[in-house]
Amino acid sequence: MATTPDLGKPVGVTLDRFIKRDQDSFPYATGELSQLLRDIGLASKILNREITRSGLLNLEGAFGAENVQGEAQQKLDVVANIRFKRALTNGGQVCALVSEEEPDLITINPDANYLVAMDPLDGSSNIDVNVSIGTIFSIYRRKSKKGSQVTKEDVLQPGRDQVAAGYVLYGSSTMLVYTTGQGVNGFTHGPTIGEFFLSHPNIKCTPDGTIYSINDGYWNEMTDELRSFVEYCRSQKLTARYAGSLVTDVHRNLLKGGIYIYPALPKHPDGKLRLLYEANALAMIVEQTGGKASDGKQRILDILPKEFHQRTPLFIGSANLVDKCLEMIS
Ligand code: P6P
Numbered sequence: 001m002a003t004t005p006d007l008g009k010p011v012g013v014t015l016d017r018f019i020k021r022d023q024d025s026f027p028y029a030t031g032e033l034s035q036l037l038r039d040i041g042l043a044s045k046i047l048n049r050e051i052t053r054s055g056l057l058n059l060e061g062a063f064g065a066e067n068v069q070g071e072a073q074q075k076l077d078v079v080a081n082i083r084f085k086r087a088l089t090n091g092g093q094v095c096a097l098v099s100e101e102e103p104d105l106i107t108i109n110p111d112a113n114y115l116v117a118m119d120p121l122d123g124s125s126n127i128d129v130n131v132s133i134g135t136i137f138s139i140y141r142r143k144s145k146k147g148s149q150v151t152k153e154d155v156l157q158p159g160r161d162q163v164a165a166g167y168v169l170y171g172s173s174t175m176l177v178y179t180t181g182q183g184v185n186g187f188t189h190g191p192t193i194g195e196f197f198l199s200h201p202n203i204k205c206t207p208d209g210t211i212y213s214i215n216d217g218y219w220n221e222m223t224d225e226l227r228s229f230v231e232y233c234r235s236q237k238l239t240a241r242y243a244g245s246l247v248t249d250v251h252r253n254l255l256k257g258g259i260y261i262y263p264a265l266p267k268h269p270d271g272k273l274r275l276l277y278e279a280n281a282l283a284m285i286v287e288q289t290g291g292k293a294s295d296g297k298q299r300i301l302d303i304l305p306k307e308f309h310q311r312t313p314l315f316i317g318s319a320n321l322v323d324k325c326l327e328m329i330s
Contacts, residue, residue: 015041015176015187015196022180032093033164036114036139037178039091041196043084044135044168044176047121048189050079051133051170060128068103068309076127077101080120080135088116095142096150098276098308105155105308111147114163115140115154117277117308123245132171134247138281139164155308159280159301166285167247177203177251179288203254205291209318211258213242213249221265225329232328246273250282250316254289259317259325263296271295271313275305279314292322296329 013021019037023029054060054076063073081101088094089108097106098117118137126133141163142154166178174189176196186200212233219227233240241258243249249260264271273279283293283300293300293316303312315325 011190011193011195011197013198015198018185018187018198022182025182032113033139033180035091036088036093036116037164037180039087039093040084040137040166040168041176042091043087044174045189045194045196046087047080047083047135048168048170048174050083051076051127052174054127067101069100073101074121074124074127076133077121077124084118084120084135084137095146096154098155100274100277100309103309105150105152107150110150113141113146115142115150117155117280119274119277122247122278123243126243126245131243132169132245132248134170134245134251135168136247136278136281137166138162138277138284155276156305158304159275159283162280162284162301165281167251167281169247169251171248171251175199175251177254177285179285181284181288184285184288200255203289205254205286205289205318206257207290207319207321209253209257209259209321210238211241211253211256212238212321213240213253213258213260213317214263215242215244216240218263218265221267222263223329226261226263229325229328232324246278246282250286253317254286254291257318257321259315259321261316261325262314264313268311270311272311273314275300275303275310275312276308279312279316282314282316286316290319291317292319293317294322294326296326 019034023034059075063075063078065073067073093112094108094116095112096115100119123133140157144151164180169175177186184203187196188199262273279300286293295312
């Protein structure tokens with residue numbers, strides 16, 4: 001009697017199927033946000049292919065220009081920006097885009113309902129030394145009428161009004177982690193099939209973390225209060241982990257429990273990280289898992305942005321660790 005060959009574990013739920021199921025749980029969903037999320041997934045798969053072979057494709061090193069922040073662009077920064085811009089343009093669901101790599105708002109499809117703010121590739125100084133890097137994205141519904149000119153008010157919305165947010169981590173495996181406000185799910189890229197598969201359903205961030213992430217090199221620039229918190233972490237025998245790549249550090253602390261801190265410093269009086277397309281997106285993700293995100297004084301998601309590329313200090317991760325830090329620095 002022939003028996004069914006052992007095909008091993010089922011491949012699991014693909015990102016596309018999960019997005020469709022997520023959409024079906026929204027009675028008035030039109031499929032536009034679903035398409036937008038699929039476009040982000042596609043662009044990250046294409047970029048992943050270039051990142052994993054950057055040393056072979058002459059894509060390492062500096063591009064030879066600076067971004068709006070006056071930072072030297074790496075070649076892959078430029079490639080990532082092109083890949084996401086192209087995917088979001090071709091997908092047709094985005095009315096405008098704010099990118100770390102572009103000074104001004106990029107109008108795409110005035111008839112679309114959604115607006116994206118993103119850092120196409122964060123931590124790119126790590127590319128040449130093979131340390132994980134990431135894409136961070138934030139999605140808003142426009143406030144102005146469909147078909148009209150996209151306005152600054154469409155862009156400068158507080159993080160609490162995001163409809164979705166997420167990141168892609170190009171690490172030992174490539175993962176896409178996102179939320180539409182109904183919890184956080186992680187998808188791992190299966191290179192042999194070229195699909196993202198659900199691997200980390202309903203991620204939760206433990207309230208008591210065991211990791212603290214801060215650049216110890218700034219010890220002399222930290223306030224006394226912040227130094228006291230770092231000493232507290234050491235007294236509690238927390239583990240110090242700092243990759244120099246925001247997505248890597250936040251993702252690890254999300255899964256294992258910990259706090260990431262980028263404070264205001266003399267050379268970055270408003271902090272280094274950007275509110276619109278780094279802090280807001282990660283704050284939505286972390287809060288959805290039970291964690292917290294603050295600028296040191298207020299909830300990140302409550303900050304009303306004034307400029308596209310404005311910076312903010314960031315204290316993000318396990319709720320009790322963030323609370324302890326805020327208590328000690330205020
Ligand atoms: P520093 C990368 O440039 C980045 O924006 C984040 O990914 C990272 O956490 C931080 O800056 C590292 O900055 O000043 O510690 O080198």
